[in-house]
Amino acid sequence: MKHFNLVVIVILLCSNIILAQHKGNYNQITQDISRQNILTAGNAAIYNPTVQQQINKILHPSNVLTVDVKALQNVSATTYTAIFNLSQIGPTAEKTNSLMKQRIDSIKMRLNANGISQKNMAIDVISFVPVYEVEVTKKLFSKTYTEVPKGFKLQQNIHIQFKKTSQFETILEACAKSEVYNLVKVDYFIENIQDVYKNLQDELLKLIEEKKTYYNILGFDLSEYNIAIADDKYCYFPKDFYQSYQAYNSVSFEALKKDKGITSAQKQTSYYYQPLTYESYDVVINPSILEPVVQIGMNIKLIYTPKPKEKKETITKTEIDHKYYVISPNGTIDVKELNTKK
Template identity: 65%
Template sequence: MKYTYILLGFIFFISEATVAQHKGNYNQQELENVVSRKNISGFGNAQIYNPVVQQQLNLALQPSTTLTVDLKALKNVEATSFTAVFSLSQIGETAEETNDLVNGRIDAVKTLLISEGISEKDIVIDVISFVPVYDIEIEKKIFSTKYNEVPKGFELQQNIHIRFTKTSQFKAILTACAKNEIYNLVKVDYFIENIAEIYNELQNGLIKLINEKKEYYKLLGFDLNNYDVALADNKYCFFPKDFYQSYQAFNSISFEAIKKKKGLTTAKKQTSYYYEALSFSDYDLVLNPAILEPVIQVGMDIKLIYTPKPIEKIEPIVKTEIKSIYYVVSPDGNIDIKQLNTN
């Protein structure tokens, strides 16, 4: 007997914005920026982010008397510190019981983290809410039924802010929180202390590139001193949470269907996440280009437009020379003509 087996492959890619290097559960943009992509053979299962652009080598240049200098600089900066935010909630029959239960969990987390080298001053508690919890009590009468809200206890919600300086410490933070039933990681924020120095470094790099451009134009016969200049610049800072992508990729292959000659059994679709840094293709200067872990990307752009100065019109100099002639009449009636030198 000859059997024909049909292999069904399904590959799905869903692109969405996420939150941070240590991705938390908070994902505000997940439902807003969902982009489906088709599978591209030869590129693996991950989505193609920043796809390859077809090179157009025969672009026609358009000469112009206006010179444009458009430069971009970027630096990849490792964070000097991180802040992880965890959310926890606790319920109890009384306010005192609820508060004691929460404090017990938090104190246990602090004890574990201090043993890992994290200072107690780097752990901050943010109280979100402390409200009573109500239940519905049904009151039945002969001709009617009433539903009354009755207080049953209290609910306390808090956030734990934990600051650390090394990514290797995050494993200990997760372990400490999980041991005390704190699983909701909201986000991880990145911080750098010397942002002004970084912008100054990028500025110096751009100035060097501008001077090289000026020398290049000078060799071509353009003296930029004879040009008027218009300028625009911009600076920005991107954090890893802006560049996390997610996808779902799998091949639904059912060996059970082959053995038992049954239909396809679908597998659970797990969402995977990866960090995709800002591409360097559009930048003229990149500092610290090789990165191993997610980094903060600090950039600066500048654009200069040089236009020729208007030619000054030389007005001709007109010199007016006036020669004066005087007539002198003597008492006897004689007229004497004299010309005075007025120079």
């Protein structure tokens, strides 16, 4: 029996380790949540109020109809451009430029050997300025401070275009071997963005027709409604959606040098890609993504309000008594009534 209990405990511990590995470090931010509270009923109202409000949402009927549809498409980049910054100093302008050229030529040679030609690289000169230092000259009763040329400093950016994300590792290696470590950014480019917008528009029009059919089945004649419209489109790149967090565990290299004692360590800041989530979208094209993508969206909102009813004009007939006068030759007047009733 004791052996059986030991086996059960080992299995439970192993399952917890596996789940922890799959959960990842990001969830460590919830470390302060009491485990007793997790077992309490109604926990969603505390830790996820947005979902709870949506479930218990109260509907308010109205004769104004609203069709609000949203579509999102995840698009992989056609090409990428990585930008690295290089800084070089030297005693003279010629020496500084020569050292910079050697580093760039080394990068080009390594990349060309790995299928990235020189036509996919461009150099952007940022600055080329002299550097001065202050020379102190001591005199009998004073000191003189004079700026004298010390050397030159050259800064350039190298733009490298590639088509596959697998090539980026090769680019990093080539730059590192030339002592280039400053990655400025990576730009994403897609071709024929109008085709993407057209595809989203077609999907939204199909969905709008389905909504209109749905309202017709419910008994609403949309021909008796006035229509107002608003639409929008947008395009987001991965650089806009990187977020940071601090891992729960800390690493201290100083502790490795000491046999005893406690050494405080700074928690490492990590970054992760957090794209737009899908809960507010009616249509999502290419929803499953493996790598950062360009997210293109479109929204269309229609509001149907009842047309005002036409007022019918009512004509009221009034009876008018018509009379006529008969004047005799002797001057007497005789009044007669004219019967106009039919």
